[in-house]
Amino acid sequence: MIIDPARLTLKLHRSAAILLAGVFLSCTVHAQDGGGRRMGRLAPSPLISCDHNQLTSWTGVVSGYKRLEETSWLEISTDADTIEQTSIKHTGLVDASAFYLLWGEPFKQMDWKAIETAPGVLISGMRATAWICSDGMTPPVIDWQPSRH
Amino acid sequence: MHIFLKTIVFATALAIPFTASAQSDNGMAHANGNAKFLRCGTHQPNELDALLREQHFLSLKSGGKNTNKGKPGGGGGGGTPPPEATEIQVYFHVIRNSSGNAGNLSTGDINAQISVLNAAFSNTQFSFNLAGIDYTNNDSWFTTTGGSSESQMKSALRQGSAEDLNIYSNNMGDDLLGWATFPSSYASSPSYDGVVVLYSTLPGGDASPYNEGDTGTHEVGHWLGLYHTFQGGCSRNGDYVADTAAERSPAFGCPTGRDSCTGKKYSGLDPIENFMDYSYDSCMYEFTPGQGDRTWAQWAAYRLGN
Numbered sequence: 258m259i260i261d262p263a264r265l266t267l268k269l270h271r272s273a274a275i276l277l278a279g280v281f282l283s284c285t286v287h288a289q290d291g292g293g294r295r296m297g298r299l300a301p302s303p304l305i306s307c308d309h310n311q312l313t314s315w316t317g318v319v320s321g322y323k324r325l326e327e328t329s330w331l332e333i334s335t336d337a338d339t340i341e342q343t344s345i346k347h348t349g350l351v352d353a354s355a356f357y358l359l360w361g362e363p364f365k366q367m368d369w370k371a372i373e374t375a376p377g378v379l380i381s382g383m384r385a386t387a388w389i390c391s392d393g394m395t396p397p398v399i400d401w402q403p404s405r406h
Numbered sequence: 407m408h409i410f411l412k413t414i415v416f417a418t419a420l421a422i423p424f425t426a427s428a429q430s431d432n433g434m435a436h437a438n439g440n441a442k443f444l445r446c447g448t449h450q451p452n453e454l455d456a457l458l459r460e461q462h463f464l465s466l467k468s469g470g471k472n473t474n475k476g477k478p479g480g481g482g483g484g485g486t487p488p489p490e491a492t493e494i495q496v497y498f499h500v501i502r503n504s505s506g507n508a509g510n511l512s513t514g515d516i517n518a519q520i521s522v523l524n525a526a527f528s529n530t531q532f533s534f535n536l537a538g539i540d541y542t543n544n545d546s547w548f549t550t551t552g553g554s555s556e557s558q559m560k561s562a563l564r565q566g567s568a569e570d571l572n573i574y575s576n577n578m579g580d581d582l583l584g585w586a587t588f589p590s591s592y593a594s595s596p597s598y599d600g601v602v603v604l605y606s607t608l609p610g611g612d613a614s615p616y617n618e619g620d621t622g623t624h625e626v627g628h629w630l631g632l633y634h635t636f637q638g639g640c641s642r643n644g645d646y647v648a649d650t651a652a653e654r655s656p657a658f659g660c661p662t663g664r665d666s667c668t669g670k671k672y673s674g675l676d677p678i679e680n681f682m683d684y685s686y687d688s689c690m691y692e693f694t695p696g697q698g699d700r701t702w703a704q705w706a707a708y709r710l711g712n
């Protein structure tokens with residue numbers, strides 16, 4: 258019996274890839290609280306003032322967060338498998354809370370504890386939707402979505 | 407052997423972030439900055455994830471699944487069976503508040519939704535038949551957006567097999583219009599399988615401009631294995647359907663002429679008219695042939711006969 262090294266390599270390569278995908282999938286499925294992956298459809302909050310034709314959104318886990326004196330910065334690892342970044346200028350304001358929502362409702366000072374463990378330190382795994390307007394005037398709005406489950 | 411070695415190195419590199427992040431669980435509490443991977447239990451999706459999921463799907467599609475059924479070699483006798491007209495039985499679960507005065511839907515409302523589904527999927531292999539309606543009054547289920555109340559609701563009400571569509575209507579809130587599980591999740595979480603829609607998105611409901619039944623269509627698209635058209639942004643793989651133009655992020659409203667992925671390699675305007683975008687119901691009206699092909703392949707891989 259003659260074994261073709263090229264075919265053997267390809268078979269091994271394919272097997273390794275399938276094995277890897279299987280291991281990965283078991284990890285991912287495990288991660289979803291027994292519910293598996295899910296995707297949905299989102300409508301803009303009535304509190305978003307941007308013309309809907311000029312609006313887009315990024316929803317996912319906040320993977321980067323900086324709260325500075327005049328600017329706040331976020332990075333979101335989106336559910337659509339992209340990494341997005343946005344910053345909010347809040348010159349003259351104490352913080353960026355005027356540009357924040359909490360589960361689609363106006364953000365109040367007492368809500369900071371729902372998203373941060375200390376000033377500038379976001380709760381791990383925090384999710385958010387960033388509403389981005391392309392009209393050149395309307396600043397981003399961040400709708401924070403701390404875990405409810 | 408060079409390719410094989412590269413695969414092993416690639417696999418090892420992938421495994422390290424999972425392992426390392428699992429070990430540093432406690433340390434993650436203050437480590438949001440630029441973290442690309444969390445532990446397995448809070449895994450963040452990225453393009454590589456989607457690629458691996460797709461690889462698993464393709465391995466089933468190419469016959470891997472059938473190899474287990476005594477067909478050595480896989481590809482020859484296995485793979486996706488030829489498309490055939492398939493009628494999906496739909497079990498519709500209406501969730502109302504505890505007093506029953508909110509969330510109600512008539513048989514006519516539900517039949518109208520089924521008609522919208524049949525029209526939307528008319529260029530695919532699938533049609534839909536209303537097999538049953540039930541009504542439940544439960545405040546927790548009426549407002550659920552997931553978690554234990556969703557689990558309880560679905561465990562109590564779900565009917566049928568992987569081939570049967572269970573639709574739950576409620577008043578979810580949080581600006582959500584609906585959500586759905588994927589075919590690939592059925593094997594591990596069969597009781598979760600199905601679609602949840604905001605009750606007022608059914609045709610003629612109060613959720614204008616999202617009240618023409620296309621939330622149901624969008625969610626059933628997910629249930630049949632379709633990603634959003636903006637999946638992956640402007641990346642090469644996108645939504646894994648060749649004939650939907652790349653789209654950087656979701657479109658709202660009906661922004662005719664939107665072109666968010668520009669450059670020579672991106673042909674076509676954003677697919678705002680596609681059911682798998684986020685545009686208004688009045689704006690979306692089609693699935694592409696490629697999406698039809700994908701739904702059949704996903705059906706064959708994960709739902710047919712299960």
